[in-house]
Amino acid sequence: MKRQDEGLAFLLRYENVAWYEDGKVRILDRRIYPNEIQFVTCNTYGEVAQAITDMVTQSAGPYTTAGMGMALAAYESRDMAEDDMLDFLERAARTISTARPTTTARMTIVTNDCLNTARKAIAAGEKVDEAIFERTIYTLNKRYAAMATVGEYLVDLFPENGKIMTQCYAETIVGTMLRVAKKRGKNLKLFVPETRPYFQGARLTASVALEQGFDTTLITDNMPAFTMVTKKIDVFTSAADAIVLDGHIVNKVGTYQIAIAAKYHGIPYFVTGMPDKGHPTIDTVEIEERDPKLVLEARGVKNTLEGVKGYYPSFDITPPHLVSGVVTDKGIYSAYDLHRYFEDEAKHEFLL
């Protein structure tokens, strides 16, 4: 297989992350996927950072994109002296890791890891861009292995024929969770809120669930509570953009509201992912506000009069008492006991 084809297959197989090749980074444009399959091509690390800011890729996509952007930065600085190259890469790391404020802690882990890889490659006289590229693929594969384990633990918590409510697009875990459920013959029914203003639930989660052969029902974001009653939802689950060590969950706006409704109805809420060492307490998290224009329109059509303001907090915060369990690669933890995660032995090594 040509590397180019391999790249496309990779992009599609790995839920549409980024791919560094020939001095360019290609990112599948999730803002229009699956209606259209189009790629944003970045020629500089600055363009990669901008693409992350512009939500070309979302969920866990930015972490792989960050690595590919660092490989591109290495390519851009390939003819520099070593010190200049490292300066250049450090600037790139700062630009990329701060592309979205709420995920800066996790992004910094990625870019720091790329900087370490760069230093080793320079010392060993290897091509720096290729070393960072290989490291990014390695990291992604490790994350997939870890998330497969998370999927096993999560599916343990689902009843046979369970009715599962999701939120936004939980990236890797949606695929792994569904594969595990299928393998075990758990005949799940998915209830998917559409996730305004970007419709990630509608476009991504519902599409992936349908393609995996599951009975998938879309609802609008004002319906989760009533659907819990009428459709007898068994479990609410989401991933998280940050799992704070004090037990607060930062995830796509709407998660908090569904978690409140789940608690009210006695439905457990399980969060998937690993606790964030970079966020010891919730006050270390900055909740990103995005362009209010996106709230004032849908699919490019303006919904209201000029002069009406919009408010668009991209994420919200769910307190630990609404969380029934944090499902990690090491098992399920109480949101009040996340420090123990770092004391327990890992089944898989992973970076993010």
Place this chain on the structure above:
Amino acid sequence: MKRQDEGLAFLLRYENVAWYEDGKVRILDRRIYPNEIQFVTCNTYGEVAQAITDMVTQSAGPYTTAGMGMALAAYESRDMAEDDMLDFLERAARTISTARPTTTARMTIVTNDCLNTARKAIAAGEKVDEAIFERTIYTLNKRYAAMATVGEYLVDLFPENGKIMTQCYAETIVGTMLRVAKKRGKNLKLFVPETRPYFQGARLTASVALEQGFDTTLITDNMPAFTMVTKKIDVFTSAADAIVLDGHIVNKVGTYQIAIAAKYHGIPYFVTGMPDKGHPTIDTVEIEERDPKLVLEARGVKNTLEGVKGYYPSFDITPPHLVSGVVTDKGIYSAYDLHRYFEDEAKHEFLL
């Protein structure tokens, strides 16, 4: 003023209800308002019923539209013998009152009142269509007078500089509430969920509030709970499609979810409107399900793959323990004490 101009002014002044004239009923199309001002013209009562089913008019609009449709039915049957005409009108009443299942009880009050008006007009030798038209205008004006009183009581409950969250488009009460607040110098800030799939909050409530000069912020339907925290919302208020005598509130889907979030945050939820004699208990209410296609798309653009199902309950049910007060033209009642409403003396006569 020509009657035609009067009709248009009327349509716009009275939040876009219907107008019977020259053997036709014109209804302002709320599905596209305020992006476009277009009218649906109905030549038969059957077309009027279909327009109500198709959501050309919404909220309290169908009640006036029902009256205008009955006037049109009288026009259609103007050359019939008396008994045949009454048969015709009774068929029209059944068709119109059942155009949307959840509001059948209220619609039946309107169509029964029109039938009474028709019988009196026939007995008095008056033109039946004109009699029903005049009665419909009379009823509408009475309702506006009653709702102005509701607005006074509701605004009593708002703090100075209060931050008010709404739901969907509460028709008459939005206008009266804002006029009262302005008169009293209460500088309200409105926070308006957009109300998918029809965007009534965005298109109607936010537009009306802005036009009345209030600071108006639109949010998507996944944001109410988090906005309660970040913007320190003081009050949640909505109208209702049915205020059941046992204290359950039937209103646009999403109301239940916001009411749960309000309770969780210690924010009062006030419902406006009069209790429904036609609904003694919640099991007398049929929750209408509408075309799932509307959930699968936004502004005409399909959001998900073919094969994903949609679920579209048009209304939801909020239990009495989540309701802080039912604000009527006779004052504020506990949701557990709605029968007393019918024992108290009315300040205004009203039909609906």
